[in-house]
Amino acid sequence: MLADDPLGAGRERPGDPGYVAAFEEVERDPRQVLAVAVLDGEVVGTLQLTCTPGLSRVGMVRGTIEAVRVRGDLRGRRIGEALVGWALEEARRRGCGVVQLTTDASRVDAHRFYERLGFSASHVGMKLAL
Amino acid sequence: MLADDPLGAGRERPGDPGYVAAFEEVERDPRQVLAVAVLDGEVVGTLQLTCTPGLSRVGMVRGTIEAVRVRGDLRGRRIGEALVGWALEEARRRGCGVVQLTTDASRVDAHRFYERLGFSASHVGMKLAL
Numbered sequence: 001m002l003a004d005d006p007l008g009a010g011r012e013r014p015g016d017p018g019y020v021a022a023f024e025e026v027e028r029d030p031r032q033v034l035a036v037a038v039l040d041g042e043v044v045g046t047l048q049l050t051c052t053p054g055l056s057r058v059g060m061v062r063g064t065i066e067a068v069r070v071r072g073d074l075r076g077r078r079i080g081e082a083l084v085g086w087a088l089e090e091a092r093r094r095g096c097g098v099v100q101l102t103t104d105a106s107r108v109d110a111h112r113f114y115e116r117l118g119f120s121a122s123h124v125g126m127k128l129a130l
Numbered sequence: 131m132l133a134d135d136p137l138g139a140g141r142e143r144p145g146d147p148g149y150v151a152a153f154e155e156v157e158r159d160p161r162q163v164l165a166v167a168v169l170d171g172e173v174v175g176t177l178q179l180t181c182t183p184g185l186s187r188v189g190m191v192r193g194t195i196e197a198v199r200v201r202g203d204l205r206g207r208r209i210g211e212a213l214v215g216w217a218l219e220e221a222r223r224r225g226c227g228v229v230q231l232t233t234d235a236s237r238v239d240a241h242r243f244y245e246r247l248g249f250s251a252s253h254v255g256m257k258l259a260l
Contacts, residue, residue, distance in 0.1 A: 008202035013139025022189025056197045059152025067186045102253035130222045
């Protein structure tokens with residue numbers, strides 16, 4: 001699902017052992033939640049939630065959502081909505097005071113999707129490749 | 131420094147024991163780096179770097195910079211530049227493939243500052259308070 005995406009296609013290599021090593025790293029870290037949506041026994045969506053402690057706002061924990069994907073042939077069935085809604089509940093349960101994410105400026109549908117879920121496009125997301 | 135800021139003023143409570151608890155949480159987590167800039171023996175700036183493992187981009191580690199502050203009376207002396215430059219080096223040393231941050235859309239000076247350091251405003255930063 002990460003590769004089946006206009007932006008992901010050029011930067012993923014399905015089958016690469018790097019994914020297994022990364023999965024183990026994520027699993028070992030209690031601040032990471034890698035969730036999948038399952039429909040009729042099949043994985044149809046995924047996302048990663050990270051809960052980060054910090055000093056700002058009197059020591060508020062921040063939830064960050066990354067890598068939200070829904071299987072391409074199942075779009076429009078509110079799977080993403082259920083998945084992100086679940087992540088918001090999980091973030092609340094883990095004591096996060098805010099949940100944040102960045103989406104590529106070209107993903108206009110994604111902005112509308114997150115605004116429907118209550119997110120506000122209040123920030124500029126800046127990236128620097130190392 | 132977190133409170134001495136147009137946006138921070140309303141949401142920080144200097145002296146609150148919540149900061150001490152949060153500091154201990156950050157210190158215990160090997161993926162967090164809380165850095166300070168020191169000038170003539172005084173703390174004049176701070177930031178937090180978080181290195182997050184993930185599956186996307188063949189298991190790339192992402193660096194996230196949060197809570198960048200420089201003491202108000204020392205602006206314009208390139209302390210922020212030195213501090214963020216240090217964080218980029220530290221992120222590289224820890225194997226991050228990208229460094230990301232969000233800045234409030236109203237912080238126009240901050241956008242220019244990060245663009246000078248090589249960041250690109252390619253994303254929309256979305257937030258939801260829980």
